[in-house]
Amino acid sequence: MNLFVDRMIRAAKLDIHLYEEVEADKSAIGQALGVVVLSSLAAGIGAISVQGAGGIIMGTIFALIGWFIWAFLTYVIGTKLLPEPQTRSDYGELLRTIGFSSSPGLIRVLGIIPGLQSIVFVAAGVWMLVAMVIAVRQALDYHSTWRAVGVCLIGWVVQILLLGLMFAVFGGGAP
Numbered sequence: 771m772n773l774f775v776d777r778m779i780r781a782a783k784l785d786i787h788l789y790e791e792v793e794a795d796k797s798a799i800g801q802a803l804g805v806v807v808l809s810s811l812a813a814g815i816g817a818i819s820v821q822g823a824g825g826i827i828m829g830t831i832f833a834l835i836g837w838f839i840w841a842f843l844t845y846v847i848g849t850k851l852l853p854e855p856q857t858r859s860d861y862g863e864l865l866r867t868i869g870f871s872s873s874p875g876l877i878r879v880l881g882i883i884p885g886l887q888s889i890v891f892v893a894a895g896v897w898m899l900v901a902m903v904i905a906v907r908q909a910l911d912y913h914s915t916w917r918a919v920g921v922c923l924i925g926w927v928v929q930i931l932l933l934g935l936m937f938a939v940f941g942g943g944a945p
Contacts, residue, residue: 777791784901786908793863799865801866805870810829810833810834810875813875815879837865841869842861845859852921857910864910875898
């Protein structure tokens, strides 16, 4: 348990060595899953006044689905479309590093404090984005941070389009 907590703290501190460590540690997939779940639970608790208790469960499910999709998109974009010469990675490495990049999201639990929700969620979002860029840069062995930003940006746009298509096909229309 101490290793798990230590890793989450180091991930939130944007420690590049942590991202290299979990990239190489195939047994860290369960911990990465735990970080994603804890981060989404924190968001659900922080937004309970808006979403209610049901938002916690649905938010966790969507966070897990989003994590799998985001890691896959990042893998394809980063290794097939925009690799650097030294890029060597696999889907598991991206699941682990991106999972840990959700660590800063734990602060979203503070959104439960009246008047702080927006500020906390914006701060957590920016912090998580920076952590994700670092996670992607390390997992894909990039020298360029800007390339990692580009991969994250392209992946985000593709994910939004895919989610929009899914909602349109499966749940967006009237009966």
